[in-house]
Amino acid sequence: MRTMAGRRRGRPLVAVAGVSALLALISACGGSSSGGGGGGSVEGSKITLSVQAGLVPQFQKYVAAYEKAYPKRKVTVGSLPDDATQYVQQLVTERLGNKLPDVLMNVDYAANPLADGNVTLDIADRLEKGTDGLKGSSFLPQFVGQYRPVSHPEQITGLPVSADSTTLFYNKAVFEKAGVTEYPKATWTWDDLYRVGAEIEQKTGGKYAGLTAPLGTGDQPAVYNPVIHAMGGYVYDPKTKKSGIGQPEAIKAWEMLLKAYGTASPKYSANVAGQPKFEQGQSAMAFSVRAAVPNIKQSLKDDWDAQTMPKLNGKPTVGGGSYGLSISKSSHNQDAAWAFLAWFYSQDGGMKVAQATGQVVPPTQEGVDHGTWRQLPAPPQNEAAFAQDAKDAYLPAALPGSAGTVLSDSVIKAVQQVELQHRSVADAFGDAEKAVNQALQSAK
Template sequence: MTSRPTRSRRLTVAAAAVAVLPLLAACGSSNATGAAGEVEGSTIVLTTVTGLQPQFQEYADAYMESFPDRTVEVRSTTDDAAEYAQQLATARLSGEVPDVFFNVDFLADTLAKNNVTLDLAPGIDEGKLGDLTIDDFLPQFVGQYRPLDDPDQVTGLPVSADSVGLYYNKSAFEQAGVDEFPEADWTWDDMYRVADEIQTNTGGAVTGLAAPLGDGTPQIVYGPVIQAYGGYVYDAETGTSGIGQPEAIEAWTTLLAPYGTASGEYTATADDPTLKFSSGNVAMAIASRGAVPQTKTAMGDADWDVQVLPTIDGNSTAGGGSYGLSIAQTSENQDAAWAFLAWFYDTDAGMKVAQEVGGVIPPTDDGIDNGTWKDGTPPPVNIAIFGESARTAVLLTQMPGASASVMSEATKKATQQVLLEGRDITEAFQEAEATVNDAIAKESE
């Protein structure tokens, strides 16, 4: 979630935007995880972003309750991505990097290039995560923490397998006189057709589908669609972006099609509450598992549920992303840091706490199948679909340097040119591709 120290972005990942729930007593696991004698009496510093500090404090408290002779000191820092990456790089030079720290998919390569993160692969092979191996984790999520220059390394472990699904408001469907709810075999054509019917039947009082690209161009949405058409966002072998290639143009055509029909007119107004699913005036929306808690709060007694995202040409279009935990190369307490990670990633120990406190979906097959994350009170009734989506999710594409930031701006500009100025879609996105490829080339100089 790549060398991006200049990327201006808030470290507010969807998986982190969850309510803090009561801590379960089950946090005191008595198994062998983290029980190495040399860590008794140790203290480690765990640094996370401000938005996640409360839940990581609860994780630390649970760990210290299980192991009273060990101390985890939780510290919080900025939520700004560029500032966060710079802080860690500076701390690396002074030898003051925390023992364990928050990582995120789009910063993982930056931190690896700056020699901040420890390669965890050898330690995992040696059994420092207990019985867990790399193969127990969903490969695409671990892949986000493999450096572009050395993909055999693993410089972080994902905390949650966050993916997107299709939220739908049954009450809004009923208001429109539509009783065809989303099904697992829906295509994007089905989604658009029903959204258009809802919007037409209500005279626009209900938006059929929250605009797929919102007020920007989130890669978590467009990346999987481009791939479903057989295209690519970035090809590491050639070092080029393909956002203007024919397959990608098909994807952009699909993504921009609902504006003015199924999704209302394009607006550059950020965070317009009337355009959000939680307003009750939107029948369907693409959103992540992390949006469930706040949706429950905002929607009150409304009748809503979730479904897997529709397919394109039989291909999943579910996107995903993650934040993770890393150990510092310079930590003098690496055994103690490993002990904490071993406890944290144990399905019956830290992961159980994380599911209750942080709304986490464990990034392992065992955690998805046997975890407690599906056990909450509905809605949504169909929450288990996020496990299926996680397994098929297309994650953010790692890109060199600041080129990902350039892509974000270039795709947004192209979208606005097409929708607001009537520019030809092929010309707009071919120009965007050229801009991004120029940025990638500069990173290689």
């Protein structure tokens, strides 16, 4: 499971090596850092909007709806590379050439460097005033928090498109084939998850996985971040600028997560293609996100449903992430760009179109509780699970510079050392922590 916006489209949603250097180039070079400002007429305006290529068809639908509502306003949709590194590089090039679109796709992993590189506009004041009905207080704070730059936390440089949070999916048909009648409940703990997963694995002789491995091939930050947090530990502390993935609390979390391999889940394999797929009916349970629902509904003909993530130490263990929309700092018509965002995030505007896809849980309190996405045909039946997990999602601060890439690589290496080389969890993740902290030192 590669959970967030980039992962579900095959893009590596990790901090990209070299991002900080690329964005530092922007700040170091000449040219206007504040852009064109809010001038220009909204009616009769023409703005540009760029998103990664995989999202272009969907955003063309949004734009068609917007232009139908406002015939005198025009929006041209441009394409950004799906590859994370190329995506940032193109924005860098466009920034240097003063050719950034008025509205651009932002991503949680790139939000900090894009803000520091003068690519994205601070919209906190507009959100505070509720200009055109778009209020910052209406959004789920942890998702908006991903677009608060670490260097300037009072700013907001983007808005999330969806409250993309992990949820437990389960296949009732596989449960029935295993003769197991205990479906996941909202009160489940990780012990319950593993117990039932192991029972299904055992009763089907391994024909079906009880649980798709929570860590996959090793790196699932949307899974391990909230688990480590529930254990009282941390992956990254922005105050001390240190990682704690090798500390005692984190070690307990890793031990619990690794326990799935060979019991509730098949034994570890570095081959992604060889892992059981929930959407192909190969596993009884899996962690996924709302964005995966349309694909699962199309691929899986079995009866299936969703439940909230299991609890640990009485705490929810919901992870998440997002991609969002930002106004470029160099836009010459920021008012028109803002008007598009105000329409896009309204329940009768873009959010209505987005919810109809079945992929989006609006990132607002109102949208989570009363959005039209909750009225779509089943499966899943338990739409309330997505709403609760969106509210409970734990979204940690992004690591600066190339430290995010080092974290990803180090976690995968540590998991493989434990599972394939039988190294101790404490030693493997102790070394992983050292590698990440070295990268964090270099990023200061």
